[in-house]
Amino acid sequence: MKRPNSIVDHLPGALYSAEQVRELDQAAITFEGIRTFELMARAGEAAFACLLGRWGYTESVCVMAGAGNNGGDGYVLAALAALHGMSVSLYTLGNHEQVSAATAEAAQLALDAGVIPQVFEGELDFDGELIVDALFGTGLNATVAGVYADAIWAINAHPADVLSLDIPSGLDANTGCVLGVAVRADMTVTFVGTKRGLLVADGPDLCGEIAFAALSTEAAAAGRLIPDCERISWHRLQQLGQLLPVRTGNSHKGHFGHVLVVGGDQGMVGAVTMAAEAAGRTGAGLVSCATRPEHSVAVLARRPEVMVHGVSSGLELTGLLDSASVLAVGPGMGQSSWSELMLQQVLNSEKPLVLDADGLNLLATPAWFHEFSERNVVLTPHPGEAARLLGLDTIEIQQNRFVAARALAEKYQAVVVLKGRGTLIARPDGRVAVCTDGNSGMATGGMGDVLTGVIAALMAQGSDAWHAARLGVCLHSAAADLAAAEGGSRGLLATDVFPYLRALNNES
Ligand SMILES: NC(=O)C1=CN([C@@H]2O[C@H](COP(=O)(O)OP(=O)(O)OC[C@H]3O[C@@H](n4cnc5c(N)ncnc54)[C@H](OP(=O)(O)O)[C@@H]3O)[C@@H](O)[C@H]2O)[C@H](O)CC1
Numbered sequence: 001m002k003r004p005n006s007i008v009d010h011l012p013g014a015l016y017s018a019e020q021v022r023e024l025d026q027a028a029i030t031f032e033g034i035r036t037f038e039l040m041a042r043a044g045e046a047a048f049a050c051l052l053g054r055w056g057y058t059e060s061v062c063v064m065a066g067a068g069n070n071g072g073d074g075y076v077l078a079a080l081a082a083l084h085g086m087s088v089s090l091y092t093l094g095n096h097e098q099v100s101a102a103t104a105e106a107a108q109l110a111l112d113a114g115v116i117p118q119v120f121e122g123e124l125d126f127d128g129e130l131i132v133d134a135l136f137g138t139g140l141n142a143t144v145a146g147v148y149a150d151a152i153w154a155i156n157a158h159p160a161d162v163l164s165l166d167i168p169s170g171l172d173a174n175t176g177c178v179l180g181v182a183v184r185a186d187m188t189v190t191f192v193g194t195k196r197g198l199l200v201a202d203g204p205d206l207c208g209e210i211a212f213a214a215l216s217t218e219a220a221a222a223g224r225l226i227p228d229c230e231r232i233s234w235h236r237l238q239q240l241g242q243l244l245p246v247r248t249g250n251s252h253k254g255h256f257g258h259v260l261v262v263g264g265d266q267g268m269v270g271a272v273t274m275a276a277e278a279a280g281r282t283g284a285g286l287v288s289c290a291t292r293p294e295h296s297v298a299v300l301a302r303r304p305e306v307m308v309h310g311v312s313s314g315l316e317l318t319g320l321l322d323s324a325s326v327l328a329v330g331p332g333m334g335q336s337s338w339s340e341l342m343l344q345q346v347l348n349s350e351k352p353l354v355l356d357a358d359g360l361n362l363l364a365t366p367a368w369f370h371e372f373s374e375r376n377v378v379l380t381p382h383p384g385e386a387a388r389l390l391g392l393d394t395i396e397i398q399q400n401r402f403v404a405a406r407a408l409a410e411k412y413q414a415v416v417v418l419k420g421r422g423t424l425i426a427r428p429d430g431r432v433a434v435c436t437d438g439n440s441g442m443a444t445g446g447m448g449d450v451l452t453g454v455i456a457a458l459m460a461q462g463s464d465a466w467h468a469a470r471l472g473v474c475l476h477s478a479a480a481d482l483a484a485a486e487g488g489s490r491g492l493l494a495t496d497v498f499p500y501l502r503a504l505n506n507e508s
């Protein structure tokens with residue numbers, strides 16, 4: 001099935017922080033016994049190869065070089081472009097009298113190749129077809145302002161294509177947040193290790209196509225030594241598909257588990273209906289739903305396959321919990337006394353659990369705090385719910401999603417899915433996975449209810465919380481990508497993903 005092509009297929013699976021990449025850089029220099037300039041030269045060469053690969057021979061190129069080693073990469077590329085007969089303009093920003101030895105050597109290379117640097121003073125006087133962004137890389141350490149901001153605005157306003165070296169300047173390498181203003185690139189070539197910020201928050205929109213250059217096998221070897229608790233990797237469905245539960249001919253519905261969806265307080269029956277249908281479309285053998293008694297007809301009207309139980313007391317729910325293999329709790333659950341009766345029984349149970357929406361909002365209140373250490377549990381907060389669970393505000397969550405996801409997994413001793421651009425899946429031991437599938441059309445009511453049902457169905461078919469969460473997020477997002485590719489992301493509705501969910505569940 002044709003899937004939107006991805007910017008990440010060829011990237012290595014590991015994602016690094018800026019600090020970790022600096023350690024890998026140092027490992028390369030130490031274990032290969034080379035100078036920093038050698039690594040910089042390799043970076044410039046790799047970047048120039050990407051330029052030729054994407055744009056071919058380019059008549060005129062403009063390099064914008066900052067005063068750090070990212071600028072040094074830019075000088076090397078400028079020299080190579082000039083040596084290939086291209087017309088090269090080079091603007092410098094910052095004090096280039098006090099650059100590192102490596103950058104000074106790279107600057108000399110550019111001079112020797114006939115490139116005459118000019119100080120950028122606010123005007124980008126260039127009418128060529130390609131700008132190379134070598135302003136900031138992993139050394140960005142403050143909000144971009146002044147002449148640097150002018151330069152980035154000028155780059156973004158210019159009609160030329162943009163190649164960013166290592167990371168689009170202005171983008172935080174660790175969080176994917178924009179520090180003031182950032183370059184919007186058509187291509188980013190990242191060195192030594194893929195930075196986390198490229199694949200989350202604003203990163204995916206600003207990077208354009210992402211190319212990767214390892215520069216050193218010693219650096220790659222050092223990356224493999226990073227301990228699990230600091231390990232972050234990215235995934236998309238194409239890699240995780242083999243985790244889909246296998247079906248043999250000699251199967252019956254009992255083999256595929258029984259999901260019980262609990263929720264649907266007054267006026268919110270749609271949420272439980274979508275979660276229940278999602279569980280069925282993801283292959284659960286049986287799907288039941290415990291909701292307000294007055295909602296039973298509405299659920300059955302949409303999905304007669306679902307066994308619906310109108311429950312008014314915790315006692316009525318207890319019997320249903322015993323017969324289920326996985327609980328999917330929270331869709332449309334509300335925070336009424338009825339909701340609390342339901343949640344109390346759910347927390348008293350030991351059954352595997354996916355907890356979402358108002359189930360999380362109740363859990364976030366001090367009286368309801370609960371640790372899940374001995375239980376197969378997935379919490380699926382969006383940033384607002386995550387903020388409540390951590391006692392922070394949403395902006396703080398979004399400013400460092402990796403920190404927030406890890407903190408939640410640690411606090412609740414559960415697998416946590418932090419939804420948003422570059423959904424994160426964290427586990428209590430510190431490991432984090434980034435899902436690179438997904439699109440902006442998913443920011444629509446009901447998508448979370450569907451995800452809850454998807455993850456619960458995978459757990460009902462035998463996946464543990466970590467596998468079900470990673471696979472479920474990628475499955476859900478890949479289905480939304482297919483739905484968006486067909487009809488557009490604007491106006492995408494949660495139930496539009498169902499036919500794609502079923503199809504992806506049956507891809508080998
Ligand atoms: N480390 C290596 O061996 C290699 C690195 N490579 C490339 O180098 C960059 C990292 O280089 P670095 O010098 O650490 O920093 P940057 O070039 O990213 O930053 C530029 C300088 O700008 C200053 N800075 C930071 N933030 C701001 C801001 N908001 N406004 C103005 N100026 C800012 C900062 O100076 P400070 O004195 O403020 O620290 C930086 O020095 C890496 O990304 C790679 O591209 C090679 O590729 C391989 C070898």
Ligand SMILES: [K+]
Nearest residue numbers: 136165167169
């Ligand atoms: K850059």
